[in-house]
Amino acid sequence: MVKLFQVDAANIGLYFYNQDDETSERICASCGRPRSLVGFPERHFRLRKERADWGATYDGQMIITERVVTFLQAHASTPFTTIKVNRRPAMYALKLSEVLRFDAKTVGTRFEDFCTRCGEYATIVGASPPAVFTDEKIDPMGIYRSDLIFACGREMHPIILVGEGLQKILMEYFRELDFEVVRMSDPD
Numbered sequence: 001m002v003k004l005f006q007v008d009a010a011n012i013g014l015y016f017y018n019q020d021d022e023t024s025e026r027i028c029a030s031c032g033r034p035r036s037l038v039g040f041p042e043r044h045f046r047l048r049k050e051r052a053d054w055g056a057t058y059d060g061q062m063i064i065t066e067r068v069v070t071f072l073q074a075h076a077s078t079p080f081t082t083i084k085v086n087r088r089p090a091m092y093a094l095k096l097s098e099v100l101r102f103d104a105k106t107v108g109t110r111f112e113d114f115c116t117r118c119g120e121y122a123t124i125v126g127a128s129p130p131a132v133f134t135d136e137k138i139d140p141m142g143i144y145r146s147d148l149i150f151a152c153g154r155e156m157h158p159i160i161l162v163g164e165g166l167q168k169i170l171m172e173y174f175r176e177l178d179f180e181v182v183r184m185s186d187p188d
Ligand SMILES: [Zn+2]
Pocket: 028, 029, 030, 031, 032, 033, 115, 116, 117, 118, 119, 120, 122
């Protein structure tokens, strides 16, 4: 069976979504949960210096450099798209289209603050240690996101998962990344 890893990067000290804007169309006006996972950042988002090739915003967007885009185009076997979010230095938000089912039961994930306006939970916590069902099709060179999004309100985001082949070369190229092995569990 292919081993799977969760990927994390250090925080770049910025929010992707404007935390004060109550009128943003990208979030639920009642609970703040994002309506879509990656949009264009709001106008305040501005990165003046490249700190690392991979960096996360406080609200969970993965921001990458041109080098990472080229790297993933060359090595990743699964489709992904990027949105240019910063001109100079050129930075991109990573949008993953392949989704893996997260095993919330095994991990003990808690679903709280059900929002009647958007019909979703505004708080989903407990994603560690991560677990994914074994019946998911995983390519060793694939990069995926979890079906569930974690944290609260505006900070909710999926976790990023990679197959063991991709993890191995990512680890060599990008020292700033952290990896955690994912538990594979049998579906009921
Ligand atoms: Zn809501």
